Amino acid sequence: MREYRKFYIGGQWVEPAGSATMDIVNPATEEVCGIVAMGSDADVDRAVAAARGALPGWAATPVAGRADVLRAILSEFEKRTADLAEALTEEMGAPKALASGFQVNLGAGHLNTAIEALENYRFEEQRGASLIVQEPIGVCGLITPWNWPISLIAVKVFPALATGCTMVLKPSERSPFSGQIFAEILDSAGVPDGVFNLVQGDGPGVGAALSGHPDIDMISFTGSTRAGVDVAARAAHSVKRVTQELGGKGPNIILDDDDFAANVGKGVASMMMNSGQTCSAPSRMLVPHSRMAEAAEIAREATAHVTVGDPNGDFAIGPVVAKSQFDSIQTLLQQGIDEGATLVAGGPGRPDGLEKGYYVKPTVFADVKNDMTIGRTEIFGPVLTIIGYDNIDNAVEIANDTDYGLAAFIAGADVEQARSVARRIQAGSVVINDAFDFSAPFGGYKKSGNGREWGDFGFLDYLEVKSVLGYGEGDS
Structure with a gap:
């Protein structure tokens, strides 16, 4: 004590x-x-x-x-x-x-x-x-x-x-x-x-x-x-x-190329780190409408590998910080279901075998609309929303359609395209392909x-x- x-x-x-x-x-x-x-x-x-x-x-x-x-x-x-x-x-x-x-x-x-x-x-x-x-x-x-x-x-x-x-x-x-x-x-x-x-x-x-x-x-x-x-x-x-x-509600634009599957998997892992309790987390994954089903399946498989348990053990994520946080996340998970998003993995309740502690199931929703509650609210838990886009212009429009502007992410093999998209995003930090830099300024636009x-x-x-x-x- x-x-x-x-x-x-x-x-x-x-x-x-x-x-x-x-x-x-x-x-x-x-x-x-x-x-x-x-x-x-x-x-x-x-x-x-x-x-x-x-x-x-x-x-x-x-x-x-x-x-x-x-x-x-x-x-x-x-x-x-x-x-x-x-x-x-x-x-x-x-x-x-x-x-x-x-x-x-x-x-x-x-x-x-x-x-x-x-x-x-x-x-x-x-x-x-x-x-x-x-x-x-x-x-x-x-x-x-x-x-x-x-x-x-x-x-x-x-x-x-x-x-x-x-x-x-x-x-x-x-x-x-x-x-x-x-x-x-x-x-x-x-x-x-x-x-x-x-x-x-x-x-x-x-x-x-x-x-x-x-x-x-x-x-x-x-x-x-x-x-x-x-x-x-x-x-x-x-x-x-x-x-x-x-706060933040970071978009993660997955470009339509040969690295698509790998980048969806990486996006899931990034979102779940620290039990999703990161203001700059890539919480809104944007994928082409034509690849929504594929992205959902990849995300489902990736989420299955996100182990949850005692933080003193060998698990990927532990609990969220407090009961109030746990309760807030549970409410938002149910809202996602009620508003018609497709529950791909996880959902309300504790993970199996964890009856004590503020543990949340790693959760993925597909077919999310950007005007849904889970598309606009900072959930601050291990919850990923997947939103479809028609083309790059539409992806940028969706990415910027938020009250927040802390961090955004772009993943794809075409670096020139990623650079072009980055210039159009309204966020204080735009990360291309998981880059990291201690010297790069960090902070937000808008709210x-x-x-x-x-x-x-x-x-x-x-x-x-x-x-x-x-x-x-x-x-x-």
Whole structure:
């Protein structure tokens, strides 16, 4: 049983202002596996004051000094990877192979990328007689979700540190263990007192206080579109900067070529990873109408190989994070059936033999219309919808017919055609044939948010731009 009853504020582990706690439930067993203190306005005030006090010194730290701190964090991070992976499996049900692999490795990758970007970043340049300076925006409130906890903390904390900002982090109350270990890593690495602060809690208790706090200069939020709207509304009163990475309903256009069968199978596997709990998941597979039956059969066979079970065992996917998530998915599965989609695999209920835990059957629907509920709603579970298209123009039209625009995917042997289609998609990231790049900016169009994370583009929202006119002679 884990017990995390203190917050990290001003370089110290301190008692919360109040006595409220929350039981953390292991989604694989439905049993309490930990207790976490829940913060309040008073805790946020204390953390913000610590961050404000540390800001002048950290902002004035030379780039080389900030890079040294990031390298020290990397050293400590590498020592704690097993601890992080174990926490992820326990708190959100990530299978041990995924937790110790992609879940943790994304955090390390973002840290290495931030170090490289910092060492090559130009914080000032002279244009003619004007000097253009990029300065830290100030104190940042960072609010992160539960589905990729370490990665989504990393893409906020590391750019904030690199650019000279100080911060208060609120991890999700559904995945607090990994956030607590992350704070221990930064403490061991010698991050100066007050530069990084951690307050655990929920949205109403801590997230709202951060969003509306007058002494916070910037809020970076990742989560649902609904919650993002609330964060932005609270932040508006103090005119602070708000960046958001929100929901998605990613199209995956499978081109009509010799690689069709393989690409359908890959699309199924990608959708099911992390139990489908990924905002950038390829949840809408688009295939030619003429190959719908073929795609459905391939998807059915591929889904049969997606094993579900105890995340401590050798299974492809574990449970979804909580009962509320399980119940929401079950409702949407039934809606898909009721609205006339063809159930190819899976469906409502738990997988056979799993009577306890929030396990969802890997599910595929074919013959989905883009205006169906399951075609428009972010299900956030291991559920793939297959939608037919007439031609490439129609595929692009369907792909863009969504409130979201976070990520899109194109799979096919004709790279030139894929490139042409990619230019027409309204999404912040368009992935051709499973490409991956830590340095490519990540963020959304439309209701998927604003701002960008990853690589040097991830620095921009943590910086203010100052123009000093008449600074002196310089190259034009």
